[in-house]
Amino acid sequence: MPARTPFLDPGPAPADRSPRLYRRIVSAWRLVVIGGALSYRALFNWTTPPMFIGTLLVGPLLQLLFFVFLGRQLQVADDRFYLLGNAVISASTACVYGGTMAVANERRYGTLGAVLLSPRNRAPLWFGRALPYVLNGLLISVFTLSAACLLLGLRIPVAALPGLGAVLLAASAGCSAFGLALGALGLRFRDVFLVSNVASSVLLLLTGANVPRETLPGWMRALGDVLPLTHAADAARQLSAGAGLDGRGVAAELATGAGYALLAVVLLAVFERGSRRRATLDVM
Amino acid sequence: MRVGRALRLTLVGVRTHVSYMSRSPLEITFAVLVPLVYATLSVYLFRAADDPDRLLTAAVGAGLMGIWSSVLFGSGGAVQNQRWLGTLETLVASPTPLSLVLLPITLATAVIGTYAMGATVIWGAVLFDVPLDFAHPVLFLLAVPVCVLSLGMMGLLLAATFVLLRNANALANPLDAPVWLLSGMLVPITVLPDWTRPLSWALPTTWGSRAVHAATSGSAGAGEVLAPMGVSLTLGALYALLAVLVLGRVEQRARAAATLSLA
Numbered sequence: 001m002p003a004r005t006p007f008l009d010p011g012p013a014p015a016d017r018s019p020r021l022y023r024r025i026v027s028a029w030r031l032v033v034i035g036g037a038l039s040y041r042a043l044f045n046w047t048t049p050p051m052f053i054g055t056l057l058v059g060p061l062l063q064l065l066f067f068v069f070l071g072r073q074l075q076v077a078d079d080r081f082y083l084l085g086n087a088v089i090s091a092s093t094a095c096v097y098g099g100t101m102a103v104a105n106e107r108r109y110g111t112l113g114a115v116l117l118s119p120r121n122r123a124p125l126w127f128g129r130a131l132p133y134v135l136n137g138l139l140i141s142v143f144t145l146s147a148a149c150l151l152l153g154l155r156i157p158v159a160a161l162p163g164l165g166a167v168l169l170a171a172s173a174g175c176s177a178f179g180l181a182l183g184a185l186g187l188r189f190r191d192v193f194l195v196s197n198v199a200s201s202v203l204l205l206l207t208g209a210n211v212p213r214e215t216l217p218g219w220m221r222a223l224g225d226v227l228p229l230t231h232a233a234d235a236a237r238q239l240s241a242g243a244g245l246d247g248r249g250v251a252a253e254l255a256t257g258a259g260y261a262l263l264a265v266v267l268l269a270v271f272e273r274g275s276r277r278r279a280t281l282d283v284m
Numbered sequence: 285m286r287v288g289r290a291l292r293l294t295l296v297g298v299r300t301h302v303s304y305m306s307r308s309p310l311e312i313t314f315a316v317l318v319p320l321v322y323a324t325l326s327v328y329l330f331r332a333a334d335d336p337d338r339l340l341t342a343a344v345g346a347g348l349m350g351i352w353s354s355v356l357f358g359s360g361g362a363v364q365n366q367r368w369l370g371t372l373e374t375l376v377a378s379p380t381p382l383s384l385v386l387l388p389i390t391l392a393t394a395v396i397g398t399y400a401m402g403a404t405v406i407w408g409a410v411l412f413d414v415p416l417d418f419a420h421p422v423l424f425l426l427a428v429p430v431c432v433l434s435l436g437m438m439g440l441l442l443a444a445t446f447v448l449l450r451n452a453n454a455l456a457n458p459l460d461a462p463v464w465l466l467s468g469m470l471v472p473i474t475v476l477p478d479w480t481r482p483l484s485w486a487l488p489t490t491w492g493s494r495a496v497h498a499a500t501s502g503s504a505g506a507g508e509v510l511a512p513m514g515v516s517l518t519l520g521a522l523y524a525l526l527a528v529l530v531l532g533r534v535e536q537r538a539r540a541a542a543t544l545s546l547a
Contacts (some may be wrong), residue, residue: 050455051457054453055458058458062460062461063460066465066471070329074330074332074333074335076333191309193310194310194313197313198313198321201322205324205325205328210325211325211328211332215328215332216328
């Protein structure tokens with residue numbers, strides 16, 4: 001049994017530390033980028049062309065059309081409201097289910113043990129998993145919005161496009177962190193896709209993507225405030241109407257995402273420790 | 285196979301698969317919780333539109349959407365699940381026609397979907413005080429099973445198509461919203477562009493949901509419920525017939541190419 005020895009070595013001189021720190025940063029980034037890309041290819045079941053196109057591109061676009069026509073019939077809000085709201089929420093399919101699959105599929109395919117045996121820091125390990133979904137979500141939102149503009153004639157001021165890009169990126173990042181937090185439950189519960197299915201539907205209701213938030217009761221609005229996509233949907237609508245970038249909205253979206261990222265890291269650490277203690281890591 | 289035996293096989297099959305699916309948390313979630321979210325969303329939208337008279341229509345529409353989702357994913361999974369379980373070859377090799385093996389599964393998914401209808405209507409009544417004043421309560425209780433039956437038969441055609449596809453979900457995932465839309469489950473098809481009408485008319489779901497909505501509210505007479513019910517059943521039977529033909533051809537090809545179990 002290895003003995004724990006007192007720490008006596010003062011360590012290398014400051015001049016020697018820089019290359020070591022540099023190597024550690026590069027190594028962490030390699031873990032985030034390469035590890036994330038590999039896990040995305042291996043674990044995200046929808047990376048085949050038919051699944052990607054059918055589920056992630058066509059599905060959200062058809063959902064958007066459904067809500068636009070529903071909105072036109074009920075005359076609750078104009079096309080712009082539904083187009084922007086659904087373009088923002090279209091990222092949720094990839095981000096919520098992706099985050100869930102990033103963890104739950106490791107367990108399902110029996111590779112979770114090998115991943116958790118790794119001595120690497122958990123934060124870059126798990127954030128690397130979320131990174132491809134951020135980009136994926138952004139791509140889907142841009143595709144949905146572009147297709148909707150072409151099909152339904154929505155015009156967005158050119159000056160608003162950079163801001164809109166930033167808003168959609170913040171939305172995807174927040175939603176991916178939310179998905180990762182849900183995925184963490186996959187370390188503890190067997191049917192985690194049940195949770196992600198319900199969560200995905202709840203986002204439709206509470207984020208204001210399809211129901212004007214002022215028509216919802218107070219407690220639903222309060223819940224929506226702490227969900228990803230809510231502030232981004234508002235900011236995107238303001239931008240498309242030519243009102244300029246709502247810095248507070250974007251900041252609120254980023255803060256919500258950061259909260260879920262923190263929650264994901266804590267849950268993953270807690271559930272990892274619990275599953276090691278109970279030896280239930282691979283139990284399905 | 286004699287008609288009596290085929291009927292018995294279908295009934296026993298439906299009972300068995302409904303029992304299986306009722307034990308699956310994922311099926312129940314799809315059949316109950318997700319439609320409840322859509323029902324809530326519909327009720328708030330209809331309220332925001334100052335259209336309180338149609339709240340029951342909104343709840344019933346959300347229930348119909350739930351039935352379709354259940355059929356869609358259940359039919360997609362019908363073949364895929366047998367493939368994953370390694371039982372598809374056994375079922376194909378059995379003397380019972382494959383269509384008669386799959387029909388109870390697709391019907392069972394539609395039956396499970398009726399949980400959605402019950403859940404959304406009760407949810408609306410309990411939480412949103414939606415009055416349950418159906419225009420034709422008896423016809424409503426008749427229209428829903430007819431709608432379920434025709435949807436189950438439509439599901440059989442979907443399942444037949446999915447035998448050919450290795451990844452049936454690629455087709456099933458985006459088919460949710462267009463059928464909700466084209467069938468007028470929540471939005472009347474009159475708001476859609478004219479070119480979509482023939483597509484709507486060709487779907488049993490359109491006639492099924494028309495019958496259910498006519499029985500739910502408005503001043504529709506009994507004929508306006510019964511006629512769409514008849515069309516829905518006829519179209520459903522046509523879809524089932526087409527499915528039998530497609531399945532025979534697909535099965536032959538899969539046997540010849542030895543690709544039946546390739547997932």
